[in-house]
Amino acid sequence: MTATPRQLVLDWPHAPSFAREDFLEAAGNSQALKTILAWPDWPTRTLMLIGPSGAGKSHLATIWARQANARAVDAASLTRDALGELAEAKALLIEDADRSGADEAALFHLVNLARERGVDALITARAPPDAWGLRTADLLSRLRLAPIVELGAPDFELTQAVLVKLFNDRQLAVDPALIGYVALRIERSLDAARALVAALDREALARGGPVTRAMAARLLRDEDQQAP
Structure with missing residues (x-):
């Protein structure tokens, strides 16, 4: 079976914004x-x-x-x-x-x-x-x-809102159902959300296609396997 071609991805820095308007209240x-x-x-x-x-x-x-x-x-x-x-x-x-x-x-x-x-x-x-x-x-x-x-750990609603913002910041259009799927399974941490969105962005660019649920599931599964 022919492997899906992957594009070269330049890992440009994407620093989080700490502006007041980017702080999501919950x-x-x-x-x-x-x-x-x-x-x-x-x-x-x-x-x-x-x-x-x-x-x-x-x-x-x-x-x-x-x-x-x-x-x-x-x-x-x-x-x-x-x-x-x-x-x-x-x-x-x-x-x-x-x-x-x-x-x-x-x-x-x-x-x-x-x-x-x-x-x-x-x-x-x-x-x-x-x-x-x-x-x-x-x-x-x-x-x-x-x-x-x-400050409490991010709840489900805040995690969803953070994921939407992170995807929007990278101009990534994703299905709302994918947001809910990821929010239920990801570690409740803003850092974890940033890391996963960045990984999905790189994977989508490498494949030359959209971010998919299968892609998110694979990355989340890999994270679980690497956890101590």
Whole structure:
């Protein structure tokens, strides 16, 4: 049997948009969105944004950082040498504060400096501070003072809406039934949705045809087989 010819596919970068208009509001994130957009009328100078991977923390944090003109720093790469410059910022976004490798002393001093200088700060993490396994008791006590805003994992409706937007962004026309089929089977994560749509786009381009349910089923089956 003759194999279906495949076209050469150039893997152009397709970065996700973190613009406000691209944040899809749903039951699991509406309260967090409302709270973040209420800045600068927060109850305290520091808020903590908590949610599982792929829930939209980076998108929501980026919306706030642009609004507040905040300096962003990844907690895992934070060093004490950078504290002076960071503390001069008018607002701070500290991302993934629960990631391993973070310098607890540097994070403690940065949180203290922000508090002393009246700097607004948004801290993102996957879980509340008590679940991070922190060794620095003073850091834990400081972080416990920050009110927590939670993002839930995307539900079925949000997953569908995200898939529609991702396909539209790539100018891919797909059957609505395929959207529902994928949304029922995919991991409830915005990152997983982006990865699958990108894979379907590449496969459709290589085959020179539309995205099909059979194509999606094969990719989802391959993902299941590769899972540990």
